[in-house]
Amino acid sequence: MDRSQKIGGVLGGMGPDATVDFMAKVIALTDAGCDQDHVRMLVDHNPHVPNRQQAILGDGEDPGPALAAMAAQLEASGAHFLVIPCNTAYVFEDDILAATSIPLISIITESVSAVRDRAPGAKSVGILATDGCLKSGIYQAGIEAAGMTVVLPTAGELEQTMVLINAIKAGTQSKAAGAGMKSLAAGLVSRGADAIIAGCTEIPLVLHDAAVDVPLISSTDVLALKTVKLAMGGESLPAR
Amino acid sequence: MDRSQKIGGVLGGMGPDATVDFMAKVIALTDAGCDQDHVRMLVDHNPHVPNRQQAILGDGEDPGPALAAMAAQLEASGAHFLVIPCNTAYVFEDDILAATSIPLISIITESVSAVRDRAPGAKSVGILATDGCLKSGIYQAGIEAAGMTVVLPTAGELEQTMVLINAIKAGTQSKAAGAGMKSLAAGLVSRGADAIIAGCTEIPLVLHDAAVDVPLISSTDVLALKTVKLAMGGESLPAR
Structure with a gap:
């Protein structure tokens, strides 16, 4: 592994197939000749995060604490930046930012x-x-x-x-x-x-x-391409 | 989430598409009506693990330490059991067992x-x-x-x-x-x-x-089905 490579932390499972689609696109967008050329991702594939829509519409449990805990654990496990292959989850990005010190790509x-x-x-x-x-x-x-x-x-x-x-x-x-x-x-x-x-x-x-x-x-494709660029060192990580 | 549910820790990325295929099969094999019905997995998608074949055939870096470190981190992050969607990696299962106290499904x-x-x-x-x-x-x-x-x-x-x-x-x-x-x-x-x-x-x-x-x-299908059974509580975790 090239030292300039970064590990992406993925808050996943929202929904499950969308996360798999995101990972498949990251793999497909990477120029690789063998396993070791691909990017490393730490994925918390957690479909149990409370429903984002219901929380925003006013009658559901707040998913913010679950997202914050996932993000903090991904940072502790070695992730250099965070992504979420779920658009609605970004409504709760302040909870994630408060719990972490690494960049969250929007x-x-x-x-x-x-x-x-x-x-x-x-x-x-x-x-x-x-x-x-x-x-x-x-x-x-x-x-x-x-x-x-x-x-x-x-x-x-x-x-x-x-x-x-x-x-x-x-x-x-x-x-x-x-x-x-x-x-x-x-x-x-x-x-x-x-x-x-x-x-x-x-x-x-x-x-x-x-x-x-x-x-x-x-x-999904946009986030996958950005993830590859950041992980492979083609783009620098944004400041936090 | 049902309290009997367990979190699967996945030592992944060996190879990348195989891990995505495994995750897609876990999702497809789960009887789910919404996100929250699916199983949670903590996935270290790490294609940078040294080549297993080369190590066994005698001229490559030992992947055992990398696999052990991944497994220990997955346990620390909350996984209840471990799986590896890579057959050859099981040659190094003793390294993983020495570094963890949760079951490794073979x-x-x-x-x-x-x-x-x-x-x-x-x-x-x-x-x-x-x-x-x-x-x-x-x-x-x-x-x-x-x-x-x-x-x-x-x-x-x-x-x-x-x-x-x-x-x-x-x-x-x-x-x-x-x-x-x-x-x-x-x-x-x-x-x-x-x-x-x-x-x-x-x-x-x-x-x-x-x-x-x-x-x-x-x-892959066999391991995915076993993962769903263990994660959903349909089968008890084996002893360690």
């Missing part, structure tokens, strides 16, 4: 930044995300800070998004789920989105580039 | 035991595994202790097996690799194997049941 910031690379002229960005994530406003704030406007799902579309996301979490990555997500993306495009952020890590499991008429930014 | 023992379930009348078991694993004799000892005889690859077949395994570790899960592995399995069957153990976790990435004329025992 999937939100990275995904908004990726819009600029993938769709340089985009003025209006559609977001597919959970109800909790959208209620928190973290994506809207990031997109507006970058000088773009936001196209949100309607109430009915958001309800349908949650049905599909929860089916994927339960293990159903069906063609019907893909068709449903494609239709939701088309709705955002019809209302002016020049690019779409798949801002929930369940979504890229069923929705792919070819199904959307504008650039589709997969938050 | 992929070798479990895979041999699975032959009895999947092919009850089998008298002769073929093994596809790495050169290091076969040189150590751990599979041969397990199969003979279970009253069955062993069918091994020829020297040429073993060389071809390693070419395919190393290509998979480098990221190539091609149809050609699947065809090559199928041909190697057919060789074992032609020499009398009533069942075949895919005794390297890279192999199930390209070789599936339908490609083999006798029962094929995937060591």
Whole structure:
């Protein structure tokens, strides 16, 4: 192992298949000729973290303490930086920051930044995300800070998004789920989105580039690429 | 989380895709309706562990200390039992046992035991595994202790097996690799194997049941199923 390499700490299991998808993408994005060329990750694959959506919507246990404890343990185990392949969990990032002293890479910031690379002229960005994530406003704030406007799902579309996301979490990555997500993306495009952020890590499991008429930014792929760059030393760790 | 649930500690990254395949199988084998129904795993995805084959064949760094350190850290982080989705790593199980006090589930023992379930009348078991694993004799000892005889690859077949395994570790899960592995399995069957153990976790990435004329025992699937049973409390942890 090259001394400049860094170990990524992954707060995972939210959901389980999304974490596996994230890890597979990290592996696929690494230029490797043998095991030892790949990046090391410490993964707390913990699906038992309290439901993020329910907590934000007001009737569920706070997941902040569980996320903080996972992050502190990953740092103690040797992680040099933290990532979470779950967008909604970033609503609780202050709890994680308070419990650790290593950088937490934001999937939100990275995904908004990726819009600029993938769709340089985009003025209006559609977001597919959970109800909790959208209620928190973290994506809207990031997109507006970058000088773009936001196209949100309607109430009915958001309800349908949650049905599909929860089916994927339960293990159903069906063609019907893909068709449903494609239709939701088309709705955002019809209302002016020049690019779409798949801002929930369940979504890229069923929705792919070819199904959307504008650039589709997969938050999972964005976080995986950033993880490879940081782990391999191609990018320096941000300050804490 | 049910109090009877246990946390599995996974010594992973050997190889990377095999660990992701193992985790995906644990998730698929779990009867879950939402994130919180899934099992928690602490995964040290560490591809930097020194090459097991080279160490056994006599010209590489000993991976024992790295495996022992990973295992001790997983125990300290809260794991209740340990698994390794890498068959050859079990050659170094004494190092891991010396560094920990929690059970280490043997992929070798479990895979041999699975032959009895999947092919009850089998008298002769073929093994596809790495050169290091076969040189150590751990599979041969397990199969003979279970009253069955062993069918091994020829020297040429073993060389071809390693070419395919190393290509998979480098990221190539091609149809050609699947065809090559199928041909190697057919060789074992032609020499009398009533069942075949895919005794390297890279192999199930390209070789599936339908490609083999006798029962094929995937060591990855066997370990994943055992992990789910132990984690969900369906089976008690073995004594240490």
